Amino acid sequence: MAKIKGDIVINVERCKGCEVCIAACPFSTIAMTKEVNGKGYHYAVKVNDDCTGCMNCAIVCPDGVITVYRAKVAAE
């Protein structure tokens, strides 16, 4: 059975660290870093492999920094 897997790419220089995406993610895939970006904001990163590409984070992101990828992969 094919399984749907997703991936997100976060434009860290545009991220303002509002954490709205973290509240929206159903799989706790996103967390904040301790490092800061060029503007001095803590930014969001992907911290596990559970992403299904549901786009929730990208849709609520006020600055639109998240790009979502989704593909079917064959389960082993």
Next chain:
Amino acid sequence: MEEQFAKLDIRKDENIVYKRTNLLVDRPLSYCPGCGHGTVHRMLMETLEEMGIQGNTIGVSPVGCSVLAYDFLDIDMLGAAHGRAPALATAIKRMWPDHFVFTYQGDGDLAAIGTAETIHACNRGENFTMIFINNGIYGMTGGQMAPTTLPNMRSSTSPYGRDVAIMGHPLKMTELIAQLPGTYYVTRQAVHTPSHVRKTKKALRKAFENQKNNTGISFVEVVSNCNSGWKMTPVQSNKWMEENMFPFFPLGDIKVDGKLVEKKEAVAKE
């Protein structure tokens, strides 16, 4: 650390399901972290992109936080004097009836200084779309009390909470203009969760589709947060908004296709 969980086999152009629309200019938005303006800008531009009318649309930006909207939206924009966006949009729409025209205003602009323009444009039944961002506060100038500030809500000019005995009651602009015969579609939405954002996008789509049929004003209110003005984090402010703003400003359609929507709750209680 960022690349630790990257799935390079999935990260290909043909697998992209969502990315920031190209109709937003590629520069950082000037809004505070977590502000709903950015989300509404993006949904607005996605709507125009899906309808394919970006070359045929003229927007009017207000005075307020979104005064710089013309810097971010890659369409024709005009800046109106404070509160006068509906008057300007009226002129544009009458000059170019085949263009899509919208105003994008905050609560200080639309519900305070621009009340007369708003009500008369709605009463005349002009054929454009009004987008009203309601966060219950004057965000740009430092969180002063607005006409839409809730009772007992703190702001920099009502530090002990809004006392309705001396400061008056909050103004429900959307319910007010829904009573006017010139409005065709009146709705209230929010952008704090993914499902609400999707509903807002549908409402915006409907509001722009209505312009094709010369129906009258389509009015979309978006209840938004102002985490800086409310002195909260973005996630806290979204929660506060759900608990306090939504009971006073209930979400949903108020007028669809020129007919007032009957409240379903009243029927359910009986």
